[in-house]
Structure formats: C-alpha cells, structure tokens
Amino acid sequence: MSHIHLPDGVLPVWLWASGFVVVILIWMILLRVMKKEELTRRLPLLGMMAAVMVLGASVEIVPIAYHVNLTVMSGILLGPSLIFLATFVVNVILALFGHGGITVIGLNTLMFSIEGALGYFLFHLFWRLLRRLSLALFLATFLALTVATFSMIGVVSLGTPHYEELIHQEEGRGMIGFEFGKEKGGHQKEGVPEKEVNLKRFIAIILSLGFIGWVLEGIITALIARYIHRLRPDLLRLEKESR
Amino acid sequence: MIQLSYLDYLAVEGKSFLHRLSPKLKIIGMIFVLFAIVTVRNLPGLFLLYIFLLCLYFIARVPMRIFPLTLYPLIFAVLFIFVSQFQIRFILLVFLKVLCGSTGVVLLLATTPYPSIFSVLGKVLPSTFVMALFLTYRSVFILLTVLEETQHALYLRGGVQWKHPWRSLTNISNAFGHLIIKGIDASEKMYESMVLRGFKGKVHHRRE
Numbered sequence: 203m204s205h206i207h208l209p210d211g212v213l214p215v216w217l218w219a220s221g222f223v224v225v226i227l228i229w230m231i232l233l234r235v236m237k238k239e240e241l242t243r244r245l246p247l248l249g250m251m252a253a254v255m256v257l258g259a260s261v262e263i264v265p266i267a268y269h270v271n272l273t274v275m276s277g278i279l280l281g282p283s284l285i286f287l288a289t290f291v292v293n294v295i296l297a298l299f300g301h302g303g304i305t306v307i308g309l310n311t312l313m314f315s316i317e318g319a320l321g322y323f324l325f326h327l328f329w330r331l332l333r334r335l336s337l338a339l340f341l342a343t344f345l346a347l348t349v350a351t352f353s354m355i356g357v358v359s360l361g362t363p364h365y366e367e368l369i370h371q372e373e374g375r376g377m378i379g380f381e382f383g384k385e386k387g388g389h390q391k392e393g394v395p396e397k398e399v400n401l402k403r404f405i406a407i408i409l410s411l412g413f414i415g416w417v418l419e420g421i422i423t424a425l426i427a428r429y430i431h432r433l434r435p436d437l438l439r440l441e442k443e444s445r
Numbered sequence: 446m447i448q449l450s451y452l453d454y455l456a457v458e459g460k461s462f463l464h465r466l467s468p469k470l471k472i473i474g475m476i477f478v479l480f481a482i483v484t485v486r487n488l489p490g491l492f493l494l495y496i497f498l499l500c501l502y503f504i505a506r507v508p509m510r511i512f513p514l515t516l517y518p519l520i521f522a523v524l525f526i527f528v529s530q531f532q533i534r535f536i537l538l539v540f541l542k543v544l545c546g547s548t549g550v551v552l553l554l555a556t557t558p559y560p561s562i563f564s565v566l567g568k569v570l571p572s573t574f575v576m577a578l579f580l581t582y583r584s585v586f587i588l589l590t591v592l593e594e595t596q597h598a599l600y601l602r603g604g605v606q607w608k609h610p611w612r613s614l615t616n617i618s619n620a621f622g623h624l625i626i627k628g629i630d631a632s633e634k635m636y637e638s639m640v641l642r643g644f645k646g647k648v649h650h651r652r653e
Contacts, residue, residue, distance in 0.1 A: 209543040211482040242646040246632040249580025300547030429622030
C-alpha cells in the first residue's frame with residue numbers, strides 16, 4: 203500500500219521523471235561514498251534480501267490488495283544505504299512482472315527506501331528506549347509504513363491537474379468518449395465546471411486499507427525478527443547497543 | 446512469482462520468431478510500447494495497441510497459463526479508479542494502459558531469458574546495478590526452492606489453518622524468518638564461491 207501501484211501513463215511525465223532523477227543522484231552519491239570492496243562483499247546479501255522482498259511482494263492478500271513488503275526487515279539487516287540499492291533492484295524486477303509501471307520505478311524506489319531507512323532508524327531508537335524486540339519492531343514498521351503511505355499519497359496528489367486533463371480529454375470526441383462526454387456536458391452548463399478528481403475518497407480508501415496492512419505487516423515483521431533473534435541474534439546486531 | 450521458473454523455461458525453450466528476435470530489438474520495442482502508453486490518451490489508440498500486443502502474444506505461442514499474469518495489475522488499478530468520479534472513459538483508459546503495459550512486459554519476459562535482458566541493460570547501466578539484478582534473479586530461484594520445502598513442511602504439519610489465525614500468522618512469519626536465515630547463509634556461500642572463481646565485482650556475459 204505504501205508504494206505506487208499505478209500503471210504507466212497515469213502520472214505526469216515531470217513527476218515520474220523527477221523520481222528517476224532523484225534516484226540516480228542518490229545512486230551516484232552512494233556509489234561514491236561506499237567503499238567498493240564493502241559493496242562487492244555485500245552484493246550477494248543485497249541480492250538475497252531483494253529476492254526475499256520480491257517473494258514477499260508476490261504473496262497477495264487479495265481482498266485488501268495488500269502484500270507484505272518486508273522492507274523494514276531488509277532495512278534492518280542491510281542498513282540504510284544498501285536498502286536503497288536493494289529497493290531499486292526490487293522495483294525493477296516487480297515492474298517486469300507488471301507490479302507497478304516501469305515509469306514509476308523511480309518514485310516507488312523512493313517510497314520503499316523511506317520505509318526501509320526510516321524503519322532501520324526507528325527500530326534502533328525504540329530498541330534503545332523500550333528494550334523489547336517485538337514491540338520496537340512493530341512500532342518501527344507501523345510508523346515507517348504510515349510515513350511511506352502518506353508520502354505516496356502526497357506524490358499521487360501532485361498529479362491532480364494531470365488526472366483532470368486525462369478525464370476531460372477528448373470529451374465529445376471519439377467512439378466511447380462521445381457518449382459520456384455528452385452526459386458531462388450537461389453538468390458543466392450550470393456554471394463552474396465540476397471537479398472530477400476526488401482525492402479525498404482515494405485517500406480514505408488507501409488509509410483504511412493501509413491501516414490493516416500496517417498492523418499486519420508490523421505483526422509479521424515483529425514475529426520474523428523474534429524468530430531470527432532466537433536462531434541468529436548476530437544478524438540483528440543488537441549486542442553493541444545492549445552494552 | 447512461482448511462475449518465474451516457468452517463464453524462464455518458456456523464454457529459453459520457445460521457438461517462435463519473437464523468441465529468435467534479438468533481445469536488444471525486443472527491449473527497443475518495449476520502450477516504444479511504453480512511449481505509446483505514456484503519450485496516447487485516446488481509447489481507440491490504446492485499444493489498437495492492446496490488440497496488437499495480444500496478436501503478438503498468440504503468434505509467439507505463449508501459453509494461456511501465463512495470461513493471468515497480464516491481468517494481475519488490474520487489482521491495483523481498481524484502487525486508482527476511486528480518484529475519479531467513476532467516468533467510464535477514465536476507467537477504460539487506466540485499464541487499457543495497465544493491460545498494454547503488463548502484456549508487453551509478460552511478452553518480453555516469456556520470449557527473452559532474464560540474463561539476456563540484463564546483459565543488454567548492462568550496456569547502459571552501472572555494473573553494480575546489473576550485478577545486483579543478476580544476484581537477485583539467482584537468489585529468487587534459490588529461495589523459491591527453500592520456500593517450497595518450507596510450505597510443504599508447514600502444510601504437512603497443519604501449520605496454516607484459518608481456524609487458528611494467530612498460530613497460522615506465527616507459522617507464516619517463522620517460515621519467512623527461516624527463508625531469510627537460509628538466504629543469508631546461502632548469500633555467504635555464494636560470495637565465497639564467486640571469489641574462488643575470481644569474482645572482482647563484475648560478471649562477464651558470454652555473447653550468444
């Protein structure tokens with residue numbers, strides 16, 4: 203829910219193009235800042251966690267159109283810089299399966315990265331404050347997903363003039379547009395043209411479905427972390443902070 | 446995603462003209478399809494594009510078993526419909542854009558092996574990124590095997606039952622945890638074996 207499942211051609215070009223520009227800039231900065239040997243050494247781990255996210259995204263909870271992202275879990279295991287690279291790879295692969303458009307890969311990468319990086323920082327903050335693994339992870343996941351969903355809503359709302367344009371385009375022209383264009387013409391005669399884009403309804407639906415998803419993902423992430431902590435506590439790197 | 450291995454099999458074993466076409470040309474074709482999706486805003490134009498892609502789908506003899514993959518993104522497109530006042534024209538426009546995009550992509554994947562797509566991308570994208578794509582692709586297959594084994598074990602022991610949602614959720618989460626641990630172990634082994642074979646941060650592709 204926290205990323206854009208929009209098809210290609212729905213968002214305005216300037217919006218998705220700026221998504222790509224920002225992602226490329228961040229990539230360039232990260233590749234310069236990170237040590238090459240370190241990056242090469244961790245590439246297989248990055249690939250594996252990206253694969254886990256891809257598999258998580260393929261398990262669909264159809265009634266609410268939700269799937270687990272596992273971005274927060276991956277963010278904790280990979281760290282805030284590698285999660286950015288991983289989410290880009292995940293979005294490319296998901297787009298190749300029609301899971302979100304190809305043109306929105308840049309924007310989706312930003313949403314996913316917000317989720318992963320914020321989840322990482324929030325988890326470490328809550329762990330220091332609460333010292334309870336499950337609770338810290340649940341809260342971190344819930345909040346990270348909430349913020350990512352709101353940023354997704356923000357991005358979608360930036361395209362409002364473009365959606366209006368898409369709705370009104372070809373009114374009264376074309377085979378199908380003609381029939382419905384006539385109906386709309388009736389409304390517009392009365393004066394001020396009616397606003398056709400209803401973002402409030404979209405936001406209400408996304409937030410209500412999203413809430414179920416945030417809780418579900420929060421619980422699943424907390425349970426996964428509990429399992430990992432039981433078997434391989436070293437992966438979560440909590441010892442340093444415990445001292 | 447379980448279809449991934451089947452798609453890969455189709456791409457490698459297929460014998461149609463689209464399978465034989467160079468991956469570079471197919472990627473250029475996909476870029477044209479994307480360009481059309483972004484720029485075309487009338488229903489007849491998009492409808493024609495969809496029909497053209499469907500014709501290619503059948504000419505390339507891609508099995509119908511894969512066809513539902515092209516419809517899958519419609520689940521998410523339905524959410525976006527709520528932005529509008531349910532104008533039929535807008536709904537059809539969004540649905541056709543979704544269908545054109547997903548059909549084009551499935552067609553590309555079912556007729557071109559992933560490594561060929563990545564090697565074409567490697568000519569324009571940084572090697573680190575292409576390397577990460579390759580490793581993710583490889584890892585998906587490794588994890589799919591682990592996932593299938595874990596799924597069998599879960600079902601055989603009655604691990605997922607709607608009557609016991611909390612227990613089922615715990616078991617599913619444990620399965621994901623198991624998948625992650627196995628995946629991390631496998632990634633360490635993979636790195637060691639790559640270094641043994643002389644890996645220095647780049648994978649070289651054989652030209653075919």
